[in-house]
Amino acid sequence: MNPAIQGLITIVLGVGGCIAYFYLSNQFLDKVLFPARGANAGRNINRANMIRPWLFLFPALFALGLYLAYPVVETLRLSLTDRDQGGAFVGLANYQQMFSETKFWEAMRNNMLWLIVVPALSTAFGLLAAQLTDRIRWGNLAKSLIFMPMAISFVGAAVIFKLIYDARPIDQEQIGILNAIYLGLGGTEPQQWLTIPFWNNFFLMIVLIWIQTGFAMVILSAALRGIPEETIEAAIVDGANPFQIFFKIKVPQIMGTIVVVWTTITLVVLKIFDIVFAMTNGQWETQVLANYMYDKLFRASDWGVGSASAIVIMLLVTPILVWNVYNARKEMR
Amino acid sequence: MADLIIRDLVKTYDKTEVLHGISLDVKDGEFVVFVGPSGCGKSTTLRLIAGLEDTTSGEIEIGGRVVNNLEPKDRDIAMVFQNYAIYPHMTVRKNIGFGLRSSNKSKAEKEKRIEEVAALLDMTPLLNRKPSQLSGGQRQRVAIGRAMVRDPAVFLFDEPLSNLDAQLRTQMRLEIKKLHQRVGSTIVFVTHDQVEAMTMADRIVIMKDGHIQQVGTPQEVYHKPANTFVARFIGAPSMNMLAGQVKDGAVVLAGGNAVPVPVAVPDGKKVLVGVRPEDLHPEGETSLLEGTVSLAEPLGHETLLYVETPSGEVISKADGRTPPGVGARVALHALKENLHLFDAETEQAIT
Numbered sequence: 001m002n003p004a005i006q007g008l009i010t011i012v013l014g015v016g017g018c019i020a021y022f023y024l025s026n027q028f029l030d031k032v033l034f035p036a037r038g039a040n041a042g043r044n045i046n047r048a049n050m051i052r053p054w055l056f057l058f059p060a061l062f063a064l065g066l067y068l069a070y071p072v073v074e075t076l077r078l079s080l081t082d083r084d085q086g087g088a089f090v091g092l093a094n095y096q097q098m099f100s101e102t103k104f105w106e107a108m109r110n111n112m113l114w115l116i117v118v119p120a121l122s123t124a125f126g127l128l129a130a131q132l133t134d135r136i137r138w139g140n141l142a143k144s145l146i147f148m149p150m151a152i153s154f155v156g157a158a159v160i161f162k163l164i165y166d167a168r169p170i171d172q173e174q175i176g177i178l179n180a181i182y183l184g185l186g187g188t189e190p191q192q193w194l195t196i197p198f199w200n201n202f203f204l205m206i207v208l209i210w211i212q213t214g215f216a217m218v219i220l221s222a223a224l225r226g227i228p229e230e231t232i233e234a235a236i237v238d239g240a241n242p243f244q245i246f247f248k249i250k251v252p253q254i255m256g257t258i259v260v261v262w263t264t265i266t267l268v269v270l271k272i273f274d275i276v277f278a279m280t281n282g283q284w285e286t287q288v289l290a291n292y293m294y295d296k297l298f299r300a301s302d303w304g305v306g307s308a309s310a311i312v313i314m315l316l317v318t319p320i321l322v323w324n325v326y327n328a329r330k331e332m333r
Numbered sequence: 334m335a336d337l338i339i340r341d342l343v344k345t346y347d348k349t350e351v352l353h354g355i356s357l358d359v360k361d362g363e364f365v366v367f368v369g370p371s372g373c374g375k376s377t378t379l380r381l382i383a384g385l386e387d388t389t390s391g392e393i394e395i396g397g398r399v400v401n402n403l404e405p406k407d408r409d410i411a412m413v414f415q416n417y418a419i420y421p422h423m424t425v426r427k428n429i430g431f432g433l434r435s436s437n438k439s440k441a442e443k444e445k446r447i448e449e450v451a452a453l454l455d456m457t458p459l460l461n462r463k464p465s466q467l468s469g470g471q472r473q474r475v476a477i478g479r480a481m482v483r484d485p486a487v488f489l490f491d492e493p494l495s496n497l498d499a500q501l502r503t504q505m506r507l508e509i510k511k512l513h514q515r516v517g518s519t520i521v522f523v524t525h526d527q528v529e530a531m532t533m534a535d536r537i538v539i540m541k542d543g544h545i546q547q548v549g550t551p552q553e554v555y556h557k558p559a560n561t562f563v564a565r566f567i568g569a570p571s572m573n574m575l576a577g578q579v580k581d582g583a584v585v586l587a588g589g590n591a592v593p594v595p596v597a598v599p600d601g602k603k604v605l606v607g608v609r610p611e612d613l614h615p616e617g618e619t620s621l622l623e624g625t626v627s628l629a630e631p632l633g634h635e636t637l638l639y640v641e642t643p644s645g646e647v648i649s650k651a652d653g654r655t656p657p658g659v660g661a662r663v664a665l666h667a668l669k670e671n672l673h674l675f676d677a678e679t680e681q682a683i684t
Contacts, residue, residue, distance in 0.1 A: 230418035233385050238432035238479070239406030252422040
């Protein structure tokens, strides 16, 4: 069968199934379980109305339970067992083993680096772009150009940047723009940028900053527009210069939004996997936690240590997630 | 403390001219109110004086200095905005002190100045609050305090009271007037509310479509309006305009009544006779015109009568206790000195 037709059938079945579920379950509730007639009509209507919300909640709860809650519990269980011993309970042995590996600590260190550098620079560049493109004629064009990387997948962006960092032998034309510039500025030989330990982390981070700046810019741009124009004019009359207006009047007024943008990007960074996987695969000291987990789980087939690292990632994400939701709610009020 | 002189001020946005050569002298310590319907250019004029917009042509002089090419902060002005424009992230103290940052006073002196201003505005207990913890009237006072703290030569107010409720507006109106008497600085105040203009101003500037219609004291603009626009704009309800033609030194109205007029007008000229509702009563000596009461609005101490006459519907004020009922025939009377005469074509006053 043609895949397009298969897709169509899937959509029809899926949507139809949803409609059928809601229609039939409500019918069952109203007609069979608690019919609105007979001696207890009033009581039955009240009971049906108490149950009805759960009918609507059930599909979402079920899906979340199956695909979110269950995997978390299962991962936690797996992290306490050992595959080589047939899945026997080994307590915290996996964690012990993981904590003694240098590669794990390398991943932890790199993740922390990512965590500081990427949200900070993305937010800063986003704010800068939002401010500079505000109220100028070609501002919207500039904004859409800066936003465009958001539409590119992480792997796609990684491939693009691999080309930028590409190195050819010295006697050939350099197709990597970084090496072309480097040689043009008097460098002696082409560099394999991604293999230079420590600094190569930053070459990877640039990819994510390139993508996330657009996101930060769009949100912050909207926030900047929301600042009452009169407070800025009042500051001008009060004698503030453009820098003071930006840092003392504008930025404090959108601080809440900046925090939300910062934490949202932090969440993306904590889960960073694709870029490292596609560009270096954790070699040359660029390992990060998510890629470490993937290595253990699917390459070394060691579900114990792999699950243990997954739990570590989850523990790191949770507080930021809570903080983020808290802030976003505060912003909405 | 300084006077403010505006000469032939013109402002265009793209191709549209919104101010057509405005000239005005404001004396030192004077309270001048710009009033007019929305879109008349009064706020634009204020923003030009503040330096928030560039002048297209013309000159603005503050304290003997031409300020056209000066930044707002160098013009020795302070502005109070309609929506208060206080900084929401700063305490009242910091809001008031923001304008002092660039001055080279010592920290203690600045603190003292802030305390002074706060005391003047009765805000000392509120100094450490955030704007979100203040009421509308308190916020407006913070905005005024922020303007006062730098002791500017000219205060600019851009409809500062229009966001307040009626009672608070009356109260703030008084407070600003008292403040002016105490501080004695030059104030330019923009409003669309003629009551505000009448009660606060030393002189009123009435604007329409980018032109100044009349400049004068509240008494002058009320008793001697320069044209029909000013006559209708000042006073509520508006002045009645009765069309007529001059014959033998009297104006003959549509109903046939002849009204003697004090000034000499050539025979045959078409004129408008203006009479304010408060000068037009159902009882009195000289009858101006007759008609039927179509509607009555009791206001307590007086009643507004809408009277159908041959000259159209006119509004008259009657005594509040025994007003004529709806449908009654009434003769309306007015004193000769309370009539205003306008040229029907140019709409300018004939004096």
